[in-house]
Amino acid sequence: MDIEARKDLQDPAVFFAETPLTRRHKGEPNRPGARQQPASPRIHARPKKSDWFWYAMLLVVVVLFVELVIYNPRWQWDIVAHYLFNKRVMKGLGNTLLLTVLSSALGLCFGVVIAACRMADNAVLRTAGYVYIWIIRATPPLAMLLFLFFLSALIPRIYLPLPLLHANLFDIDTNQVISRFSAAVIGLAMYLGGYSAEIFRGGVSAVDRGQREACKAIGMSDFRTMWHVVMPQAVRIIIPPLANELITMFKNTSLVTVIGYVELLTTVQLIYATNFETIPLLTVACIWYLALTSLAMAAQSLLERHFRKGVQT
Amino acid sequence: MNAILKDTSAMNDTTNFLDMRAVTKQFGDFTALDAVDFSVSKGEVVAMIGPSGSGKSTLLRCINMLELIDAGSITFKGEVLGTEMRGTRCVRLLKKTLDQQRRHFGMVFQGFHLFPHYSALDNVLAGPCIVGRKRKRDVMERGRYLLSRVGLADRMHHYPAELSGGQKQRVAIARALAMDPEVMLFDEPTSALDPELVNEVLDVIKELALAGTTMVVVTHEMEFARKVASRVVLMDGGRIVDEGAPAYIFNGGGTERCKRFLSSLRT
Numbered sequence: 001m002d003i004e005a006r007k008d009l010q011d012p013a014v015f016f017a018e019t020p021l022t023r024r025h026k027g028e029p030n031r032p033g034a035r036q037q038p039a040s041p042r043i044h045a046r047p048k049k050s051d052w053f054w055y056a057m058l059l060v061v062v063v064l065f066v067e068l069v070i071y072n073p074r075w076q077w078d079i080v081a082h083y084l085f086n087k088r089v090m091k092g093l094g095n096t097l098l099l100t101v102l103s104s105a106l107g108l109c110f111g112v113v114i115a116a117c118r119m120a121d122n123a124v125l126r127t128a129g130y131v132y133i134w135i136i137r138a139t140p141p142l143a144m145l146l147f148l149f150f151l152s153a154l155i156p157r158i159y160l161p162l163p164l165l166h167a168n169l170f171d172i173d174t175n176q177v178i179s180r181f182s183a184a185v186i187g188l189a190m191y192l193g194g195y196s197a198e199i200f201r202g203g204v205s206a207v208d209r210g211q212r213e214a215c216k217a218i219g220m221s222d223f224r225t226m227w228h229v230v231m232p233q234a235v236r237i238i239i240p241p242l243a244n245e246l247i248t249m250f251k252n253t254s255l256v257t258v259i260g261y262v263e264l265l266t267t268v269q270l271i272y273a274t275n276f277e278t279i280p281l282l283t284v285a286c287i288w289y290l291a292l293t294s295l296a297m298a299a300q301s302l303l304e305r306h307f308r309k310g311v312q313t
Numbered sequence: 314m315n316a317i318l319k320d321t322s323a324m325n326d327t328t329n330f331l332d333m334r335a336v337t338k339q340f341g342d343f344t345a346l347d348a349v350d351f352s353v354s355k356g357e358v359v360a361m362i363g364p365s366g367s368g369k370s371t372l373l374r375c376i377n378m379l380e381l382i383d384a385g386s387i388t389f390k391g392e393v394l395g396t397e398m399r400g401t402r403c404v405r406l407l408k409k410t411l412d413q414q415r416r417h418f419g420m421v422f423q424g425f426h427l428f429p430h431y432s433a434l435d436n437v438l439a440g441p442c443i444v445g446r447k448r449k450r451d452v453m454e455r456g457r458y459l460l461s462r463v464g465l466a467d468r469m470h471h472y473p474a475e476l477s478g479g480q481k482q483r484v485a486i487a488r489a490l491a492m493d494p495e496v497m498l499f500d501e502p503t504s505a506l507d508p509e510l511v512n513e514v515l516d517v518i519k520e521l522a523l524a525g526t527t528m529v530v531v532t533h534e535m536e537f538a539r540k541v542a543s544r545v546v547l548m549d550g551g552r553i554v555d556e557g558a559p560a561y562i563f564n565g566g567g568t569e570r571c572k573r574f575l576s577s578l579r580t
Contacts, residue, residue, distance in 0.1 A: 214420075233430060
């Protein structure tokens with residue numbers, strides 16, 4: 001008898017339906033002061049002995065953190081504080097942000113185009129998209145950046161010859177196009193483009209096929225189906241992996257140090273190369289990466305909440 | 314004699330309304346439809362029955378070109394659907410033209426396929442607003458009317474996730490009606506519903522039938538087929554194996570195959 005009753009309450013739907021709290025929310029009269037008494041005693045989660053172990057562990061970690069990080073003189077928190085809003089650090093941070101914003105914007109555009117190619121009916125486009133993703137996946141971003149930066153050694157001039165006419169459609173000196181900055185933006189964008197394309201494709205193909213059929217059945221064009229029906233639903237699926245990719249991208253900007261572009265990490269490296277305060281300055285950089293990543297994650301959860309509208313869970 | 318036969322066939326409404334000739338559809342090596350001839354006249358309610366995998370859903374989906382046929386022809390009011398002749402070759406039409414031709418038909422799916430990010434009213438208005446490019450406030454009244462016609466005027470602002478299966482299917486019917494289709498296609502509209510919700514959907518379909526809507530209904534509800542359909546078509550193995558008035562099919566007039574199928578349902 002007793003066991004039967006408990007089994008019944010294990011079903012969360014039943015449990016919450018039987019709980020007076022939700023009953024009140026459903027609009028049953030609730031006179032102030034007259035708290036409704038549950039018919040039977042409320043059941044709580046069984047306390048676990050292992051919980052105490054983990055609380056003890058947490059205490060150990062806190063003690064270690066205080067001892068090894070906060071009160072450790074070698075971290076030199078005064079120097080960290082001194083450099084946290086240093087002018088050069090700020091400029092480096094600005095460059096990092098500029099690089100992130102530009103290459104994210106460009107990279108997402110690449111991503112959309114490549115995802116569209118991958119899903120196209122035309123075999124040439126499909127293969128082109130596939131080859132692009134293959135190359136991006138196979139090349140380390142570091143190598144990609146170096147390649148782009150030294151592109152002029154490989155292709156001194158960018159031109160398109162028009163056969164038979166003995167003329168070129170355009171003819172540009174590669175070094176005019178490729179600076180440290182543009183090589184960094186293009187390189188990071190190409191990298192993001194390849195990865196985000198697969199995320200977009202995954203999101204679009206995760207939307208139920210029936211949705212597209214329903215659109216077709218009322219005579220909706222493919223473009224409007226994509227814009228009004230598929231995308232609003234795909235965005236919800238895309239946000240978590242895409243946020244991941246963008247945050248990775250934000251930190252990957254530190255790779256451009258190899259081509260000598262001065263962003264946040266390069267800035268602190270340049271500073272500690274002269275004053276040898278290596279650890280405090282790396283800490284400064286990490287604090288900024290941490291702060292901005294936290295902002296990005298907050299934005300992500302706001303977006304996720306926004307796109308949860310009408311979704312069955 | 315021949316002339317007389319030709320004359321009557323020209324007068325017969327079926328050749329002018331929906332007409333499928335030798336329609337073949339293959340999925341890889343599997344032949345889903347094997348040279349099927351099928352026609353529907355205006356105002357007719359056709360119930361398609363048959364075992365699963367017999368091609369009845371495929372036939373329905375071929376009518377509004379959700380599946381593109383591999384051979385044969387479909388004409389609707391004299392207009393060839395989905396294909397055109399280019400010299401001696403028969404080629405498929407542009408996607409844009411296919412989209413326009415699909416508007417002759419309203420489709421209701423087994424799995425509803427409502428747009429989860431739109432309210433019931435917005436689902437119904439999706440056709441007129443997104444496809445028909447009308448302003449929402451101009452078609453609002455019609456959306457309300459259609460929802461009240463399926464008995465859901467009070468659920469207008471609910472999202473699909475907040476509706477029961479039967480309510481969802483009724484919204485889906487209203488959504489299909491919003492494009493003013495000339496033929497309604499129902500693909501097992503009640504198969505995904507709880508038994509006690511089946512009738513609310515069938516009642517709506519029944520009312521449409523009484524209003525003279527031309528319909529093709531793929532169904533496993535024999536009682537519904539018997540009472541509402543003007544013609545019952547039995548499919549098996551990608552072919553139409555028997556067809557006739559419900560009285561003929563259900564009162565033991567059908568072929569052996571038909572009797573076998575019906576008796577398998579009773580046990």
